[in-house]
Amino acid sequence: MADQQPIIEINQVWKEYGSNIVLESLNLSVNQGDFISIVGASGCGKTTFLNMLLGTETPSRGEILLDGEPLSQEPGVERGIVFQKYSVFPHLTALDNVVLGLEVDTQGTSSRLLGRLFGQRKQDAIEQARKILDQVGLLSAQDKYPHELSGGMRQRLSIAQALIKKPRILLLDEPFGALDPGIRKDMHVLVKSLWKEQNLTVFMITHDLSEGFHLGSRLWVFDHARNDEQAPERFGAQVTFDIPTEQVEHSMPDLIQKKIA
Template sequence: MAAIEIKNLWKEYGQDVVLERLNAKVEEGEFVTVVGASGCGKTTFLKMMLGTESPTRGQLLLDGKPIPDEPDETRGIVFQRYSVLPHLTAVENVMLAGELESSRWLGRVFGGKRRALREQAEEMLASVGLDQALGKYPHELSGGMQQRLALAQALIKKPRILLLDEPFGALDPGIRRDMHELVLDLWRKQDLTVFMITHDLAEGFFLGTRMWVFDKERLDPQTPGSYGARITYDLPVGNSDKGTLQSITQSVDSTARVLGA
C-alpha cells in the first residue's frame, strides 16, 4: 500500500481554484520535492498534508485512511522559521517530544526517565552536528544550526511523513549545501518518507527521488484564480536532462509573472 495516496484532489477558496485534479501515489521511503511559482498551491498542499486545511473535493490518504484533519505525531514538520521553541535550550527542544509522550499532564519527566530522554536527545543532536550546542538557546544559534535543531526535534518523534516547508530558504548558499547533505544522509539512514516544498528549482532537481512541479496548465491572465494548479511534471530525480530543467523553468517563470503581476 502506498504511504500517501492522492485521489482527484481539489482545493478551492470561494471562487479561486488553487489545486485541481491532483492524482498521485507516494511509496514509503520516497523523497518528493515540490516546486512551483508562489501562488501555485505548494503551501496549500502542505497545509492539507499537515491537516490545518482540508480538501474541498477528493481524498488525501495516509496509509489508506484519510489524513487526520489536525496536526499530530504522524507527520513531522520543519518550517522556514519559528520551528524551534525559543524558550527551551537545544537539548530541551529535542527532549520535548519524549516528555510530552510520557507525562500527559505535567509534560515533564524527572529522574532516570529524564536521563534516558536526555541521552537519546544528545545522540540525535550529535547526528545533526549539534553536539557542541546542547545547552544553548535557539537565539544563540545561527540560522543553519536552528534548522538542524528543528530537524533533530522532528525526527526524534519518528514521524510517518516528514514535511519540510522551504526549510533552507533563509540560509546562505554554502550552508544550504551542507544542509542538503545532512537531509539526504538522515533520509537514507532513517528510512524517512519526505515531502519538501521549495521554490528553488535546482534544489528540487538533485535532492531526493522524485520531483513534482506544481503549475497552472491553463491560465487566464485576467482571472488567474479560475483554474487551479496541477502536478505538471512528476520526474524521477537523476534521470532528467538539462532541456527538461529549462522548459520547466520557463513555464514556472511565466506563471509566476502572471500571478505576481
C-alpha cells in the first residue's frame, strides 16, 4: 500500500573508519514483508550495512529508523541473523541449541544471558523449539549433535535459532555460500516459504546473482558511484540499483553482473 509505514528507513547514512569511507549517502526505505537481496563486489560495505541493521555497528552519520524510531544500537529480539558459518553450539543437541536462543542472546559479537528457564517456562520453550524444528524439517533430528548433521541441516538449525525469538526482520549473510547446489535449492524453498508464512522482512547478502533475483522481491546493488583511483577510500559505496525483481528485463542481470564482478 502506498501509505504503508516503512518498517526500516535509512536516512542519509554514512559509515566511515577514520579517513576510509565505506558507505555514503544511503537513503532507502523498506516495507514490512519486503525481501531485499543485496549484491555487490567484495569490500563494498554489504556486511557493514547488515551489521548496522543488526546493531553491532552504528552509522557514522545519518540514522536508521525501525517503525519510525531510532534503531537500537544493540541487537534486539526483533532482528534475527544467520551467517554463512554455522553459529550452532557443538556440545548441544539440535533441540537444546534452539531452546538456548530463549535463554542467551547470541545475535551479537558476544553472548549474554537473558535468563535461565525452569519448570513450565522450560517446557513451553521446548515446545516452541520443537515447532520451529518441525518448520525447518529437523524435528526427527532434535536429539542429534551438530557433528551428526549435514551442512544443510546445520544451516537449517541456524535458521531455527534465529526464528525462535519470532523476529520481524531476518538478516542473512551469505547463508547458502558453503552449500552444495542441490542443498541450496532446498534451502531456497525453505527460506521462501518461511518468509511468506511469517511475513518476515528479509535482508540477504549473496554473491549469486540468480539467487538474489530468485529469492528477493527487491534487488539492491552496492557499488561505488564515484571513484578516485589515487585515493579509493575517498568515496563510499551506495545502492546504485534498487530493482523490483518481478520487473527485471532480460538484459538487466548481465548489466549488474558486470558491476559486481
